Amino acid sequence: MSCNADELFPLLGNSANATAAATYLCDRFKTVTYAVDTTYLLFSTYLVFAMQLGFAMLCAGSVRAKSTMNIMLINVLDAAAGSLSYYLFGFAFAFGAPSNPFIGHHFFALKNVPSSSDAGTFDYSLFLYQWAFAIAAAGITSGSIAERTKFVAYLIYSFFLTGFVYPVVSHWFWSVDGWASPFKTDNLLFGSGAIDFAGSGVVHMVGGIAGLWGAFIVGPRIGRFGGGSGGSVILRGHSGSLVVLGTFLLWFGWYGFNPGSFLTILKPYGAPGGFYGQWSAVSRTAVTTTLAGSTAALTTLFGKRMLVGHWNVIDVCNGLLGGFAAITSGCSVVEPWAAIICGFVAAWVLIGFNKLAELVKYDDPLEAAQLHGGCGAWGLLFTGLFAKEKYVGEVYGSGRPYGLFMGGGGKLFAAQVIQILVIFGWVTALMAPLFLILKAVGLLRISSKDEMAGLDLTKHGGFAYVYHDEDDPSQRPPQFMTTRVEPTSITPERQSNNV
Numbered sequence: 001m002s003c004n005a006d007e008l009f010p011l012l013g014n015s016a017n018a019t020a021a022a023t024y025l026c027d028r029f030k031t032v033t034y035a036v037d038t039t040y041l042l043f044s045t046y047l048v049f050a051m052q053l054g055f056a057m058l059c060a061g062s063v064r065a066k067s068t069m070n071i072m073l074i075n076v077l078d079a080a081a082g083s084l085s086y087y088l089f090g091f092a093f094a095f096g097a098p099s100n101p102f103i104g105h106h107f108f109a110l111k112n113v114p115s116s117s118d119a120g121t122f123d124y125s126l127f128l129y130q131w132a133f134a135i136a137a138a139g140i141t142s143g144s145i146a147e148r149t150k151f152v153a154y155l156i157y158s159f160f161l162t163g164f165v166y167p168v169v170s171h172w173f174w175s176v177d178g179w180a181s182p183f184k185t186d187n188l189l190f191g192s193g194a195i196d197f198a199g200s201g202v203v204h205m206v207g208g209i210a211g212l213w214g215a216f217i218v219g220p221r222i223g224r225f226g227g228g229s230g231g232s233v234i235l236r237g238h239s240g241s242l243v244v245l246g247t248f249l250l251w252f253g254w255y256g257f258n259p260g261s262f263l264t265i266l267k268p269y270g271a272p273g274g275f276y277g278q279w280s281a282v283s284r285t286a287v288t289t290t291l292a293g294s295t296a297a298l299t300t301l302f303g304k305r306m307l308v309g310h311w312n313v314i315d316v317c318n319g320l321l322g323g324f325a326a327i328t329s330g331c332s333v334v335e336p337w338a339a340i341i342c343g344f345v346a347a348w349v350l351i352g353f354n355k356l357a358e359l360v361k362y363d364d365p366l367e368a369a370q371l372h373g374g375c376g377a378w379g380l381l382f383t384g385l386f387a388k389e390k391y392v393g394e395v396y397g398s399g400r401p402y403g404l405f406m407g408g409g410g411k412l413f414a415a416q417v418i419q420i421l422v423i424f425g426w427v428t429a430l431m432a433p434l435f436l437i438l439k440a441v442g443l444l445r446i447s448s449k450d451e452m453a454g455l456d457l458t459k460h461g462g463f464a465y466v467y468h469d470e471d472d473p474s475q476r477p478p479q480f481m482t483t484r485v486e487p488t489s490i491t492p493e494r495q496s497n498n499v
Helices: 005-012 018-062 065-095 124-144 151-174 200-218 240-257 278-308 313-327 336-359 368-386 389-396 411-440 448-453 455-459 492-498
Strands: 115-117 120-122
Touching: 018 065, 018 124, 018 240, 065 124, 065 151, 065 455, 120 124, 124 151, 124 200, 124 368, 151 200, 151 411, 200 313, 200 368, 200 411, 240 278, 240 313, 278 313, 278 336, 278 389, 313 336, 313 368, 336 368, 368 411, 448 455
Parallel strands: none
Antiparallel strands: 115 120
């Protein structure tokens, strides 16, 4: 929303002080607009950060009880280590403008922030919002290598991912200077740029592919494969309640993740004074997010029922999150009915990748690579197929290519395919060697003895719970214990007294 002093001047009666009054009012209006948009962005930031609690609960419930304290500590340190690395380097690499198409090089350690120029307005609120996204990518990876990875390896990869790997990708697709960004003013990739509104590729694929290589190089957990029949053994997480709690917290936070990615809300799309504007797009984005996740959850529920013969709340939760990861790319530019298609396909993508992982003996306790990597890639393709011309014009500018199935040709779809390929290649080129180096120097995997006993006991001084693990004979209580003695029967007299 803008205020023009020249337009306001005649309304003030063309008096001697009208020009000064018009300028004064417009300046105050601009200040109020900045304040409202910043408040909206900060509120969205707090929602996205709440997702860290969701990740922590989801991870805790998905691992065995003997590694609960370890995975919760890792989630805390993803945020803490990510804060420093993103402050020192990450934000500058991602959004340091003006810059070159590959990487940013301004605002290291937030130098010269806040600032405003032709490259955009950079305030602390933007840094905080983007930091919350960066640590989300690191949190995805931590689940893939849970229960068998050394603590120092988590710290190293988390700092590297949030400080360099993720920021460069976000520069490519979200910065005004990025080579494939739809926010560029000229030389757009295929005349479009790749549309990844809230990060199906930038966040979810980056975290998922990093987790893919981490889990592949560290190897499966002891006992996961090679059982008596030579097949796979399901090492179930210890708490479905924590998984459900984490899922609902993530669902709640996704309303900051997707709608919040507009960054501002006070922007009309039609004539001034109309009821339709960016606030409507924000609402529509929340609706498409909801429908995609809900459809994926229901599809997974009935799909797994047909495949394995029972109803499983853990599968439903993962299916729901897979739908959210997929819709994150196109949530702002598709119709609600298309979001249902997105969620339906995302569920089968997750089921299919999980089946493939089992066949190749790939172990990911949280299905993070399959969910975030696989469903994130589908989300990018979905956007290239179903993006609506009107919505693309409102969010990115008129005259842009739009969805192939919506009559917009194949240029946007081609840009989406390019994004998938370059993200996979970039993350592979950096994270796979990092995990291989950590493995070579003995900093990646814990010993088999420590893994069998559990990370909580061997590395963190004790268990998160006083518990008994039925799968681990060493944790079973002694056969003979002194127990409380209860009366074997109640006499009529005692029974009457108790009444």
